[in-house]
Amino acid sequence: MEPTNSGTFETLLKRGELIESTSEMTPDYLRELKHTLIVSGDTELISAPAYYLAAKKAPSVNAFMTGIAIIQDELAHAHIAFHILEELGESQEALIFKRDPKAFRYPYAFDVPLESWTELVVANAMYDQAGFCLLGDIHEQCSYGPWKRGLVKVMAEENFHLRNGRNWSKRISQAGGAAKEELQRAIDWMFPLTVEWFGLPDNLKQHSAQLDYRLKGLTNDQLRQQWLSTVVPFMESIGIRVPAHQENSHFVLDYPFPCTFDADAKRWDFKDPCTWDDVLARWRARGPRNAEMVALFQESFAKFQVQV
Amino acid sequence: MGYSRVHANVREYDVFARKARVEPLRQVGSVVAPDDDLAMAYARATYDEERWVEMMIVPRDAVIRLWAPGESES
Numbered sequence: 342m343e344p345t346n347s348g349t350f351e352t353l354l355k356r357g358e359l360i361e362s363t364s365e366m367t368p369d370y371l372r373e374l375k376h377t378l379i380v381s382g383d384t385e386l387i388s389a390p391a392y393y394l395a396a397k398k399a400p401s402v403n404a405f406m407t408g409i410a411i412i413q414d415e416l417a418h419a420h421i422a423f424h425i426l427e428e429l430g431e432s433q434e435a436l437i438f439k440r441d442p443k444a445f446r447y448p449y450a451f452d453v454p455l456e457s458w459t460e461l462v463v464a465n466a467m468y469d470q471a472g473f474c475l476l477g478d479i480h481e482q483c484s485y486g487p488w489k490r491g492l493v494k495v496m497a498e499e500n501f502h503l504r505n506g507r508n509w510s511k512r513i514s515q516a517g518g519a520a521k522e523e524l525q526r527a528i529d530w531m532f533p534l535t536v537e538w539f540g541l542p543d544n545l546k547q548h549s550a551q552l553d554y555r556l557k558g559l560t561n562d563q564l565r566q567q568w569l570s571t572v573v574p575f576m577e578s579i580g581i582r583v584p585a586h587q588e589n590s591h592f593v594l595d596y597p598f599p600c601t602f603d604a605d606a607k608r609w610d611f612k613d614p615c616t617w618d619d620v621l622a623r624w625r626a627r628g629p630r631n632a633e634m635v636a637l638f639q640e641s642f643a644k645f646q647v648q649v
Numbered sequence: 650m651g652y653s654r655v656h657a658n659v660r661e662y663d664v665f666a667r668k669a670r671v672e673p674l675r676q677v678g679s680v681v682a683p684d685d686d687l688a689m690a691y692a693r694a695t696y697d698e699e700r701w702v703e704m705m706i707v708p709r710d711a712v713i714r715l716w717a718p719g720e721s722e723s
Contacts, residue, residue: 427654494698
C-alpha cells in the first residue's frame with residue numbers, strides 16, 4: 342500500500358486524506374481555508390453580543406444562566422476557529438479587535454436586533470440549527486485535519502443550544518395567547534432570514550472552490566433543504582406557521598425567494614420580489630446592529646490596552 | 650506568513666486525551682500559553698467536550714519529529 346504521507350496536494354485531496362500543515366497546501370487552498378474559517382469564527386463570535394443583548398431580557402435567573410452558558414460556548418467555538426487562523430499566520434488580535442465592523446463576515450441575520458427572550462430562543466431553534474447544518478457538513482467533510490478535530494466539541498455543544506431553542510419554543514407556543522403570538526411574529530421575520538443564510542441558490546453559484554477543496558461537502562441548496570427538513574416539521578408540530586411546505590422529499594418556499602426586507606420594521610414584503618444583487622447589496626451594507634455589536638468587544642479591548 | 654502565534658513570551662503545547670482506558674491517547678488540539686500552569690488551564694477549559702480519563706500537554710518544542718505529513722523521512 343502506498344504510504345499516506347506521499348503524493349502531491351492534488352492526490353492527497355483526491356484520495357480523501359486530511360491536509361495537516363501549511364507546507365502541504367497550495368496558496369489557493371490556504372486562502373479558501375482562511376476565508377472559510379473567518380466566516381465561521383466571525384459567526385460564532387458575533388452571536389455572543391447578539392445573544393447577550395437579548396439574554397438580558399430573560400424571564401428568570403435560571404433562564405439567564407442558560408443564555409450565558411450558550412454565549413460562553415459560542416465564544417469557545419470562535420476561539421477554536423481563530424486559534425487555527427493563528428496557526429495559519431493570521432493575528433487573532435487584528436482579526437477580532439482591529440477590523441472594521443463592516444469587514445466582518447457573519448450572516449446578515451445577526452445584524453437584525455434580537456430584542457426579547459422569545460427572539461433569543463427562536464434564534465437558538467433556527468440560527469443555531471443553520472450553524473449545526475453548516476458545521477456538521479464541515480465536520481464530516483473538511484479536508485483540513487486540525488479543524489475537523491476541533492469541531493467535535495462544537496457539534497456536541499450546538500446540540501444543547503438547539504435543545505434550549507426547541508424546548509422554549511414549544512413551551513411558549515403551549516402557553517398560547519399573547520406569548521404564542523409573539524413567538525409567531527418572531528418566526529415570521531426570522532425564518533426567511535435563516536433561509537437566506539445559506540447563500541446564493543446553486544443555479545446562480547457557478548463554481549465553489551470550497552467544494553473543490555472539500556472544505557465543505559454539500560451545496561448551498563442541499564444545506565438549505567437539510568435545514569428546512571428539520572425546522573419546518575418541528576414548527577408545524579408545535580402549532581407554528583412557517584412559509585414553506587413539503588412536496589415529496591423536497592421542501593418548497595411559499596414566497597418569492599429572494600424578496601425585500603425592512604430591517605427596522607423586521608418585516609418581509611412577500612409581494613415584492615427582488616434580485617440576488619439587491620440581497621448582496623443589503624448584506625454588504627450590513628444591518629442595524631453591526632457597529633454596536635462589534636463595538637461591544639472592541640471598545641473593551643481598547644480600554645484594557647490603555648490600562649496596561 | 651506575516652504573523653506567528655509563537656513569540657518570546659509564549660509557547661505552543663499539543664493537547665492529548667482519551668475517553669476510556671481501552672483507547673489510545675489521541676491529539677485533540679493545541680494551546681498557546683506563557684507557562685505550563687496557564688497552558689494546563691487553557692487545555693482544561695478549551696477541550697472540555699468529554700469526561701476524559703486522561704489528558705496531557707506537551708510543549709511542541711519538546712517533541713522530536715521523525716517525520717510528519719508532507720515531509721519525507723530524513
